[in-house]
Amino acid sequence: MNAREKILARISEAKPDKAALSHHLENHPRGPQPMDFDDLKKRFAERALKLSSDLVEADQLNLAPGLIANYLQQRTLPMKGVCWPALNHLPWLDSGLDIEARPAWNEDMVGITGTFCAIAETGTLLLLGGEKTPASVSLLPETHVAIVDPKRIVATMEDAWDLLRRECREPPRTVNFISGPSRTADIEQTVTLGAHGPYRVLLVLAP
Amino acid sequence: MQNASLDFKRQVTVKLADEKLQQALSRLQSRFVEGRSAVISEIHDLQETRDAATRIRDRVLNNLGHWLLHFEEQATKRGAVVHWAETAEDANRIVVEIAKQHDVKTAAKSKSMVSEECGLNDALENAGVKVVETDLGEYILQQAHEAPSHIVAPVVHKNKEEISDLFANVHGLPRKTGIAELCREAREVLRPAFLNADMGISGANFLIAETGSALIVTNEGNxxxxxxxxxxxxxxxxxEKVVPTLEDxxxxxxxxxxxxxxxSITNYVSMLTGKKKETDPEGPDHFHIVLLDNGRSSLLGTPMQEMLRCIRCGACMNHCPVYQNIGGHAYGWVYPGPMGSILTPLLDGIEKAPDLPxxxxxxxxxxxxxxxxxPLPDLLRKLREKQLALGLRPRQETALLGIWSWLALHPRAYALATRIAVRAMKVVGGKEGLLHRLPGASGWTDxxxxxxxxxxxxxxxYRERS
Incomplete structure (x- = not known):
């Protein structure tokens, strides 16, 4: 017997009721859910700010680069960086931004992404890695800018899973829920923003 | 990791007298205990949610074989390779073989208590693989050659000044004193480790059977x-970390x-499924998942099975008056506090940790x-009973308990014995009504x-009153 067989043989289990177990898989029932949120966008914004993210709102997607340029300028951050190839069509140059569409490298200081959806309950973003949405863009640069479509703010993580099941055949290699800038409290349990990931996260709500 | 639980009593004395440690522990208590109580009430039906979570874990444990096989099937479908390790040594051997197979020279690691349980770093270093811990707390410990003292906040026992000294010494850079500066320095020193590593090692907080994914919760981004x-x-x-569905x-x-x-949520919740696809611009070419048994399967179907529900949050140790006073190192192994007092004897041998239960x-x-x-106190009590049954307690204690249990089963004898005992104790107690010594109870009277x-x-x- 190999290790796998030995471990499985040691596992004393009741004879599985296969029908019940596959029923659970197919129906994937939810646990207790939070109470309904009156206004998903408002709740999302409140929670995101609490997580130390910054937030601006654009009337339309084409105006997002201008708001991002303002944000970077105000904080004297570099006006150049990388974006998801999926966002290459936005007018970056017109807003004075030098943005390359590719995965991030270590030198990149600003990374601009979209979001698959956002979650009101916790103020969280859901990003899926892929050909046009490389995960490194939200990870390596010190500033992460995420464009969020307000129509794609859902109430809970469970709603996000349903959206994922509906729109993707299977989860991609990386599925990342992001809730604010990276942080650590390892030294004296004191929360410090900017550990190995971004120091700041700007959310741009844009339809 | 070598188990030093036999040294528990001596360690307790040392830790209680360690002022720096006492200060660090009071910090942990205020941040984690108060922190929990501030956000746990966000869950409006907390008890139902705890019940639901308990049912999820029990569903898995009652049919662990079924769910593991489903997980393996789904993970394999997506190009992951699933390995099964019976013991810590087997897990180390498997990871070393993976490293050799892919010609790995350096590995970057995020926090994993299971890898601590196995002593994986030493095994890899012995095989010529350079391992860098990248979680800030674990990195500090690796530089200081120390073991974690908490499963969530591994370096809780060290203060800022000690870490400043350590970094100045190890990095050869000017000594930093602010916490933010120390974090920045660690980030800059560690970035190349991520970029140059051939292999990344992580744990998994959950394995999702539905999708064959490993899910990790982290804050730092490492x-x-x-x-x-x-x-x-x-x-x-x-x-035991498998759960059936994404909703679970x-x-x-x-x-x-x-x-x-x-x-309310960690900074990052990352779900990793399979290896990188052809169209993916990044991600690993190879994804290996190592499932460690190391004594866990032997708890299934026994009264100790409930311990396998554990999701390693550390709340039990944060709230434990014993942990709060002695810290994690005194417990002698990877898992401290109440969960550790149960897991250490169960996974590593009841005779190796006689004091912990x-x-x-x-x-x-x-x-x-x-x-x-x-039910952690119930499980501790069951372990005490087991110790007694195996003759692992001191003879005097066993004898006293034997006498007490005989008396408790014989009410008349009990009444007589207690009548004699209280009278004798009153006499010995004298005018001040205090006993300075009691046979068999020196732990109290010392x-x-x-x-x-x-x-x-x-x-x-009672009889006089009625």
Whole structure:
């Protein structure tokens, strides 16, 4: 017997009721859910700010680069960086931004992404890695800018899973829920923003 | 990791006298205990959520074989390789073989208590692989050659000044004093480790059977880096970590970070499924998942099975009056506090940790805060019974308990014996009514006097009243 067989043989289990177990898989029932949120966008914004993210709102997607340029300028951050190839069509140059569409490298200081959806309950973003949405863009640069479509703010993580099941055949290699800038409290349990990931996260709500 | 639980009693004395440690522990108590209580009430039906989480874990444990096989099937479909390790040594051998197979020279690691359990770093270093811990706390410990003292906040026992000295010494840079500066320095020193590593090693908080994924909760972003940048990713975790569906994971995720660090959600919740696809611009070419048994399967179907529900939040130790006073190192192995006092004897041998099940007042705080309702005091009591049955307790204690249990089963003898005992104790207690020494109870009387009874038993007084 190999290790796998030995471990499985040691596992004393009741004879599985296969029908019940596959029923659970197919129906994937939810646990207790939070109470309904009156206004998903408002709740999302409140929670995101609490997580130390910054937030601006654009009337339309084409105006997002201008708001991002303002944000970077105000904080004297570099006006150049990388974006998801999926966002290459936005007018970056017109807003004075030098943005390359590719995965991030270590030198990149600003990374601009979209979001698959956002979650009101916790103020969280859901990003899926892929050909046009490389995960490194939200990870390596010190500033992460995420464009969020307000129509794609859902109430809970469970709603996000349903959206994922509906729109993707299977989860991609990386599925990342992001809730604010990276942080650590390892030294004296004191929360410090900017550990190995971004120091700041700007959310741009844009339809 | 070598188990040093046999040294528990001596360590307790050392830790209680360690002022720096005492200060550090009071910090932990205020941040984690108050932090939890501030956010746990965000869950409006907390008890139902805990019940649901308990059912999820029990569903898995009652059919663990079924769910593991389903997980393996789904993970394999997506190009992951699933390995099964019976013991810590087997897990180390498997990871070393993976490293050799892919010609790995350096590995970057995010925090994994299972890898600590195995002593994986030493095994890899012995095989010529350079391992860099990248979680800030674990990195500090690696530089200081120390073991974690908490499963969530591994370096809770060290203060800022010690870390400043350590960094100045190890990095050869000007000594920093601010916490933010120290974090910045570690980030800059560690970045190349992520970029140059051939292999990334992570744990897995949950394995999702539905999708064959490994899910990790992190705050620093190092978990994302080690699972995204290196060309090989190894996730190592216990066989009990599987959950059936994404929804099941979500229910547990409402409780895990709130119970652990007082966060509504950790900064990152990352789900990793399969190896990189042809169209993916990044991600590992190889994804290996190592499932460690190391004694876990032997608990299934026994009265100790409930311990396997544990999701490693650390709330039991944060709230334990014993842990709060002695810290994690005294426990001698990877898992401290109430969960460790149960896991260490169960996984590493009951004879190797004789003091741990007794290092509890059974106050019950741990059971109250446990998100998956593990009856920790009951399990500690069961272990004590087992110790007694195996003859692992001191002879005097065993004899006294034997006498007490015989008396408890013989009410008349009990009444007589207690009548004699309280009268004798009253006489010995003298005018001040205090006993300075009691045979068999020196653990009490060494530190304080025992108040002498007033001369009558409860039953005598009760009879007089009626």
């Amino acid at each position: 978990g994302r880096l080690v699972t995204t940048l290196p060309r090989v990713h190894v996730a190592i975790t216990g066989i 994971a979500s229910t547990l995720l409402r409780l895990l970070p709130r119970s652990a660090t007082g966060q 007794n290092a509890s007042t059974l106050c019950g705080a741990c059971a109250v805060v446990c998100p998956v309702k593990i 530190g304080r006097d025992f108040p002498a009874p007033e001369g009558k038993t409860f039953r005598e007084m």
